[in-house]
Amino acid sequence: MSASFSYGRQEKLKSRAALELLFAKGRTLSVFPVKVFYLAKPADRGTVQAGVGVGARYFKKATERNRIKRLLRENYRLHKEALSALAVAKGLEVTVFLLYIDKTMPEKDILPQKMPLVIQKLVQQLHEMATANP
RNA sequence: UCCAGCGCCCGAACCAUCGCUUCCCGGAAACGGGGGGAGGAAAGUCCGGACAGUGCAGGGCAACCCACCGGUUAACGACCGGCACCCCAUUCGGGGGAGAGAUAGUGCCACAGAAAAUAACUACUUCGUUUCGGCGGAGCAAAGGUGAAAAUGUGAGGUAAGAGCUCACGGCUUGUACUGGUAACAGGGCAGGCGGGUAAACCUUGGGUACUGUAAUGCCAUGUAUAGGAAUCUUUGAAUGCGGCCCGCAUGAUCCCGGUUCCGAUCGGGAAGGUUCCAGGGUAGGCAGCUAGAUCCCGGCAGUAAUGACGGGGCCAGAUAAAUGAUGGUAUUGGAACAGAAUCCGGCUUAUGAGGCGUUGGUUUAU
RNA sequence: GGUCAUGUGGCCGAGUGGUGAGGCACAGGUCUGCAAAACCUUAUACGGCGGUUCGACCCCGUCCAUGACCU
Numbered sequence: 305m306s307a308s309f310s311y312g313r314q315e316k317l318k319s320r321a322a323l324e325l326l327f328a329k330g331r332t333l334s335v336f337p338v339k340v341f342y343l344a345k346p347a348d349r350g351t352v353q354a355g356v357g358v359g360a361r362y363f364k365k366a367t368e369r370n371r372i373k374r375l376l377r378e379n380y381r382l383h384k385e386a387l388s389a390l391a392v393a394k395g396l397e398v399t400v401f402l403l404y405i406d407k408t409m410p411e412k413d414i415l416p417q418k419m420p421l422v423i424q425k426l427v428q429q430l431h432e433m434a435t436a437n438p
Numbered sequence: 439u440c441c442a443g444c445g446c447c448c449g450a451a452c453c454a455u456c457g458c459u460u461c462c463c464g465g466a467a468a469c470g471g472g473g474g475g476a477g478g479a480a481a482g483u484c485c486g487g488a489c490a491g492u493g494c495a496g497g498g499c500a501a502c503c504c505a506c507c508g509g510u511u512a513a514c515g516a517c518c519g520g521c522a523c524c525c526c527a528u529u530c531g532g533g534g535g536a537g538a539g540a541u542a543g544u545g546c547c548a549c550a551g552a553a554a555a556u557a558a559c560u561a562c563u564u565c566g567u568u569u570c571g572g573c574g575g576a577g578c579a580a581a582g583g584u585g586a587a588a589a590u591g592u593g594a595g596g597u598a599a600g601a602g603c604u605c606a607c608g609g610c611u612u613g614u615a616c617u618g619g620u621a622a623c624a625g626g627g628c629a630g631g632c633g634g635g636u637a638a639a640c641c642u643u644g645g646g647u648a649c650u651g652u653a654a655u656g657c658c659a660u661g662u663a664u665a666g667g668a669a670u671c672u673u674u675g676a677a678u679g680c681g682g683c684c685c686g687c688a689u690g691a692u693c694c695c696g697g698u699u700c701c702g703a704u705c706g707g708g709a710a711g712g713u714u715c716c717a718g719g720g721u722a723g724g725c726a727g728c729u730a731g732a733u734c735c736c737g738g739c740a741g742u743a744a745u746g747a748c749g750g751g752g753c754c755a756g757a758u759a760a761a762u763g764a765u766g767g768u769a770u771u772g773g774a775a776c777a778g779a780a781u782c783c784g785g786c787u788u789a790u791g792a793g794g795c796g797u798u799g800g801u802u803u804a805u
Numbered sequence: 806g807g808u809c810a811u812g813u814g815g816c817c818g819a820g821u822g823g824u825g826a827g828g829c830a831c832a833g834g835u836c837u838g839c840a841a842a843a844c845c846u847u848a849u850a851c852g853g854c855g856g857u858u859c860g861a862c863c864c865c866g867u868c869c870a871u872g873a874c875c876u
Contacts, residue, residue: 309456316759321722323759355759366481367777374458374763381457382764412773416764 311381317355317399326399333429335422337406337414338376344398344430350391354380354400362407372404379419386427394434400426 317323330343356376358369380402391398402422404410 311457313459319759357759365777370778371763373759378457378764 309381311377311384314351315353317353317401322353322399323355323401326401330399330401331429333425334405335418335425337404337410338418338422339403339405340422340426341401341403342398342426342430344391344396344433346395347397348395350388350393350395350397352384352388352391352398352400354384354402356380356402356404358404368409372410375410375415376402376404379415382416383419383423387423387430390427390430394430396430396434398430 317326326341326343330341333340333342356373358372360369363369363372387398387400390396
């Protein structure tokens, strides 16, 4: 069970080309203060790769951007179970990017409250896509 | 005591659980065990280096940087000590600055003022003339409400009136020898001079400087096309190199056909070699560079100090969408400052909570 | 990561070290039955700090902000 909370190198979105494809072709959903870019395609083995980001426009200091990215990663790590379960079940290769879109530093409780909603909404939309286009 | 300002020191402890990254060990792998894991500023990029690539006969020019003296350093515009100057206290002392040259030259100095640098408006003296108001010539640089700044100050002599014109005592300054000091410089002596400021204005003097930056650069893998179009130059001189420019030197395609002509020069066309532009194609993976070093800690020694050498001990991030976080508890009440390495070092500058040390101030001791 | 440039009223923009132009906008007035246009009149600025200078938008240093370029 402990493995399900890990967030290792294979689960991170690293390829520059994959990122460009995601931003160009991917779909989006938004649960304030997080905007999600996601893309899914059928594959032999179900995998999920995720990345996080913050715009440097509103957060000029590197420490603030690091802080937000760490919080996003931490909360994604604790709540990603449903998403990876779906990917394995449906045989999908899913790429996800979580972008923080608020202009101020997050309150302490906002991300732990919102992240389950993000995952839930994402799983729901992926499920609809997978059933619509089998 | 407290509050406020300034300077320096310090820089978020410990335990458990869930996670991240790197190295080592075991393992076929999954994974398991163990060790390491941001800063004093990692920041700004204001200076200086290391390292790498390009590249390096010679001469001249330009551009840029530095500027009291001595020392420290790999180097510096940094640091330490001193000297002179300025400011505050005017007793001790404290503080400040990019501190060569203004008799090498040029420029500028608004307004005001006669005048802003060898000039003469008023005034003063004198001569001539006169319609008795003045006018003209000469002399002089003492006096003149200004201004940021006005031609060395005071006194005496001197003179037609005056003036460093002369003298005495001062002030500033140049040269020279002496004494002290490594030196800058200081002291008094001798001889001479006394025409502002500005060089963070141009400049002069002395000294110095290649440029580009680790996304440099090297290797491996993959892919591909010495492809195409336009303009233009050259083929006995297009272009390239000599660090930005010039001289000079070196290298340098070094052909073909036709018209004209005795030949060459010259004209037209082709071919070749460059330059610029257009349009298009490919790669965006890996390894090295990449962290053991002008290194860190401790100790006494040398030195006023910056710093140095010596002895002992330690290994202390190396990522590549980029690693340090979350939750609970303990301490001490809370979620505490500024803030995140990206090749690495030495400085400078700026930001910074609580606590500690020092210092300054506080109308009515302000808590 | 590296290399540069620029900061002047609300906006756009000139400005050889000596009282900072001009245009648009805003406000007030004239005109009009009321407006528009036109005309007249104001008010509003040198990014911050320090230095050089008698004197700084200008020269120098430093900090801040904005923008561009290289890869």
